[in-house]
Amino acid sequence: GAGVSQTPSNKVTEKGKYVELRCDPISGHTALYWYRQSLGQGPEFLIYFQGTGAADDSGLPNDRFFAVRPEGSVSTLKIQRTERGDSAVYLCASSPGPGRSYEQYFGPGTRLTVT
Amino acid sequence: EDQVTQSPEALRLQEGESSSLNCSYTVSGLRGLFWYRQDPGKGPEFLFTLYSAGEEKEKERLKATLTKKESFLHITAPKPEDSATYLCAVQAVITGGGNKLTFGTGTQLKVEL
Numbered sequence: 001g002a003g004v005s006q007t008p009s010n011k012v013t014e015k016g017k018y019v020e021l022r023c024d025p026i027s028g029h030t031a032l033y034w035y036r037q038s039l040g041q042g043p044e045f046l047i048y049f050q051g052t053g054a055a056d057d058s059g060l061p062n063d064r065f066f067a068v069r070p071e072g073s074v075s076t077l078k079i080q081r082t083e084r085g086d087s088a089v090y091l092c093a094s095s096p097g098p099g100r101s102y103e104q105y106f107g108p109g110t111r112l113t114v115t
Numbered sequence: 116e117d118q119v120t121q122s123p124e125a126l127r128l129q130e131g132e133s134s135s136l137n138c139s140y141t142v143s144g145l146r147g148l149f150w151y152r153q154d155p156g157k158g159p160e161f162l163f164t165l166y167s168a169g170e171e172k173e174k175e176r177l178k179a180t181l182t183k184k185e186s187f188l189h190i191t192a193p194k195p196e197d198s199a200t201y202l203c204a205v206q207a208v209i210t211g212g213g214n215k216l217t218f219g220t221g222t223q224l225k226v227e228l
Contacts, residue, residue, distance in 0.1 A: 004158075031214060033214075033215065033216075035216075040220065041220055042119075042202055042204070042218030042219050042220050042221055043159065043202075043204075043216070043218050044218070045215040045216065045217070048214055048215055055214075056214075056215060058215075059215065091158055091159070093158075095214070098214070102146060102147050102164065102206055102214060103149070103161055103164055104149070104161070104216060105161055106151075106158035106159045106160070106161075107158050108156075108157055108158045109157075109158050
């Protein structure tokens with residue numbers, strides 16, 4: 001079956017620009033997560049959605065970062081006024097949801113480069 | 116704060132040379148410990164979940180074990196295709212249902228012919 005998909009696979013943007021990263025979770029998974037991974041590091045949690053609502057956004061580094069999941073499926077991570085320090089691989093994961101399974105399945109990631 | 120430490124940072128093995136990767140953790144209350152494999156340029160691939168001390172799980176040449184303070188990923192008779200970064204992560208039991216994973220920095224495994 002289809003796994004988690006993310007678009008674009010690569011994004012190069014100039015400092016100060018706005019970017020949107022998209023995530024399509026596994027069909028039927030109610031939980032969706034965003035992580036950020038810098039070179040040589042493990043993924044770092046950003047935000048968790050259960051259904052349409054953000055159940056935990058404690059990992060968002062500042063108010064330039066925002067994410068939505070309006071219909072409980074596809075999610076978009078939005079970054080305003082990008083900075084060079086935002087350069088990283090942004091990973092999306094989905095999970096069946098509480099009471100079913102806690103295993104998270106990751107997409108291939110979007111590599112963001114801010115010049 | 117939940118913490119995960121993996122060792123060694125890098126490991127080079129000859130084909131067939133068995134070894135173990137270590138994952139030490141501190142967490143307020145463990146819901147699960149997860150092992151992932153990550154190939155260059157790809158997202159982490161789920162391998163195992165362990166829920167309680169004493170639990171073991173196996174998949175091909177890999178076996179994961181769990182104690183109250185650490186987990187081991189044993190690799191038996193590895194092959195070059197086992198070369199990858201292996202990531203360990205913990206998920207804490209949090210009131211309100213938080214489900215984030217806290218990852219270690221990974222062990223980069225290279226298996227040579």
